[in-house]
Amino acid sequence: MRLLLLLFSAILLSAPIAQAQQTPTLYLFPGQGSDKRLFDSLRLDETFPVRHIEYGIPAKGSTMQQFAE
Known part of the structure; x- marks a missing residue:
């Protein structure tokens, strides 16, 4: 289910076909x-x-916040 949501999100985030006239x-x-x-x-x-x-791979000892930044 999570994978399908990711794929659906990826399609929505790509360029619209009608406007760009290209494959998303x-x-x-x-x-x-x-x-x-x-x-x-x-x-x-x-x-x-x-x-x-x-x-990327987080630096050893870094926090999640530091990795996100």
């Missing part, structure tokens, strides 16, 4: 603690460009 980009957000391998089993229409959003 799918932005895939794996969530903290995982990476783009989470989406390896997805079979998407190859006409959509896909962008994987990657998160």
Whole structure:
């Protein structure tokens, strides 16, 4: 369910087809603690460009607030 919500959000955040006259980009957000391998089993229409959003690794001893900044 969470994965479907992420995919739906990615479609909504991409450029509207009617205005831009181009194929929208799918932005895939794996969530903290995982990476783009989470989406390896997805079979998407190859006409959509896909962008994987990657998160950095927090510095040892940093807080969540520091990481978010």
